[in-house]
Amino acid sequence: MNYTEEEITYTELHTEYVKLYKNNKGLLDSMHYAAFVQQGILPQERHFKRLFSDYFIMYKPQSIIGGDLYWVGQKGNLKIFAVGDCTGHGISGAMLSVLALSFLNYIVLGKDFTLIGEVLDEMDKKWIETFQQGIELGYNNDWMEIGIGAYNTETRELQYAGAFSKLTYIVEDELVELVGNKYPIGGWQLEKERKFKTHQIILPKNTTLYLSSDGFKDQFGYKTGKRYGSRRLKDFLKQIVKLPMSNQKIIAEKEFISWKSIEEQTDDVCLMGIKL
Amino acid sequence: MKKLEIAARDQTPLIILDKENSIFEIRGYSYPDEALEFYSEIIDWFKEYIKNPNTETKLILDLIYVNSTSIKFINEILKKLDELFLTGKTVAIEWLYMADDEDMQQLGSVLKDFHKVPVTVSVKKNSKENGKQKMF
Incomplete structure (x- = not known):
């Protein structure tokens, strides 16, 4: 059969399209499977329930x-x-997150420490070791922002250390922010050995704590064109703090979606709430 | 040296790198899907520029939002300018942030602490558009 020039071009185009479609679908399928694995690596409800009866975790990857x-x-x-x-x-972020989780398991459960800041000191060391070659080649400067808290149920003392991270707690309608160090885990390094400060404070029962990544406050709103912002987030948390944590999660998700509307999700979102 | 000019788009900033007219600007939003692809051209430009720079270099960073991957690359640009600064040339960075944006103010301060090249962190005077649809 004789094809016209147009028909040949269409056939080629179609073949290429099908190839790309299959390729893309394959990638997306692996990412969806990886999401399933990532969910398995992250703590499950039963891990939370052993420690905190009233908590929520809102976790929405961007990609x-x-x-x-x-x-x-x-x-x-x-x-x-x-x-x-x-x-x-996406993929690069997820791989780093899995590395970070393995460090946390290893350091918190396997090493001795008195102050929680020491866990971040150790994480920073391990992170630098891991990426040493990349750093030497002047190439890699991935980093992690992290906030970590340790609550002593007997003494009611909270320890907090942060790398570019803040912990918010609300007690009796008063909101307080504990601010971590202004440098990350890994990334660009000035100091030989980076040290993270541990905040220590006694907290009464019914204190609610929140830890969040930047994703919620950095989300662009479709209707306003603005980012949600940390001030608005703090006000929002003050509004919902008295509700049961499971309700707070639902309302936080609604709030996020309603702000974002049809705008694309700007970044990964992770918001954790714990009622002591 | 060839001028590099890239129009601002949804997720990538306006880039003007013009050695002849001494204009070096990055303005707008930076959260590209392909950050490496976008920024390697810019980093390569600076690598070339510092081999034969102007006597004075001032880079304006006027950014509304920068995701973490972009910050990585902005760091690489500033590292190049650190190198230039250490050769004794006059180099400065002007970091601009919107009046009520504590995050961008903080990011500017952090970059200032981490780099050798002098960085001034100041509030942007005019809240005009940066070639982008989003309104402030």
């Missing part, structure tokens, strides 16, 4: 899988929780 992470664990009398945000999102 199926993501660079945000959360972690909970126990060490002696300390109930430990963390929220982290690795550079990038």
